Amino acid sequence: MIVVLAIGFWAGLALKIGIMAAIVPVVALPIIFAELKLSAHMQHRIGPYFAGGRYGWAQPLADGLKFFQKEDLVPDAADKMVYKLAPYLVLGAAMAVFVVIPFGPDLIGRDLDLGVFYALAISSISTIGVLIAGWSSGNKYSLIGGLRAAAQLIAYELPLFLAVVGVVIQAQTMSMIGIIDAQAEYQLFGLEIAGNAIAIPYVFPQFIGFVIFYIAALAELSRTPFDMPIAESELVMGYLTEYSGFRFAVFFIGEYIGIFTMSAIMATLWLGGYDPLFFDLSGLNDIAANAIGALVLFGKVAILVFLMIWMRWTFPRFREDQLQDLAWRILIPLGLANIAVTAFFKVVF
């Protein structure tokens, strides 16, 4: 039991929370900027250009300031209390995942024994935020958007978990650090690969799981081609229709935080996390390992985020029934087969 006056514990906790709170804008703003700039270039536009002097690097900051000075609107037909609560549920659920994301061998909020399970469980709370946002706005487009979002998030939570189970079976742990260490063991199912000279990240043995998780993550994040909940051409802006100003900004940041945390989970589970591909950081001293580890993780996340933005301008939006078909008829059976095959290899070798 922790004694109330144990200053060290509370100071450490406050420090960790402070760092987490500072990390959130630091990771969200570059992703927002990347989205603006990459989308523009993929469409042969220049994109933001003037804000900040060069390349429009300050555009996300300027957007943020614009959101803050807008009037705080609450629709007359809205359920006011629930309407105000919804954005914080979404952002809070997205931020809570940071607790288990390992930026380096020691740079982790808490290496929970349940690691990846915790991350997926806590992020499932954001479904409720989206659903009540749609309902409480008192607008039929919002409601339809919220319902679509909920149906989609429930359907794709299952393949998301099934994809992770393969990795967990192979690594024999759910702890994020444990999974990274398991990938740095220079062997595969106890077999010798390439003279045990290179560490094999799980993206190779678990490629199917990686693809399933990537597709399901796109759907969980409501990214194109799975952006039916906010389909502009049908539903105005779905559950976000009535939100403006600061509350919209909270949803917006929550969305990009979600992109970061999902990419970080993928980088950890399949790409070796803070270890550079095919090698590990065990030869370095603590400070160097943590610094390089954080850079490596951010690099992997950047690649995955780039892929997500690329997909957005490559694929058209699915139809609602195609979305459900993909989840229930293709991804879930494939995920189950992947688990069976992984378990077979694990037991036989």
Added chain:
Amino acid sequence: MDFSLAGNWVFLVLAVVITAAAMYTVSTRNVVHAALALVTTMATAAAIVIMLGGEFVGWVIVLVYIGAVVVLFLFGIMITRAQVGKATALDHEGNVRVMAAVVAGLMFAAITYGIVELFGDAQLPEEGVVRTVDIADSMFGRFVIPFEAVSFVLLAALIGGIVLARRDEER
């Protein structure tokens, strides 16, 4: 109660929150508010389980009950009856409140008696977190037959549900 322990203070806060949320769940006239209060109740219950060292069970409560069951509740409520700002008459006719209070009181008494009889003032061991590996070992080792039996029953219930709900097109 020893007020120098942080754990006791946390428990006190959680106990107040869970009681208030549970009362609000059954007393509000707005179904969606009731569902949200249920979310708070579940989350607090999960927090108490985690305080007791049952990390896995705590997060399963979050995942299954908050992430799936309550979402389905909300989903069902929203596509059927909930209109913003309108209170629906949720009470049954007759004097059900008294009966509900009696049942709740009896449940409370039974659970309290059971817990006190079973555990008394037993203390949790230091580092009391139950490791997931241990749960897996006992579930798929010692308790594998009950586990399989339960999953068989659930599968049967699932198939039964589909059979009851499904309407085949008449030819």
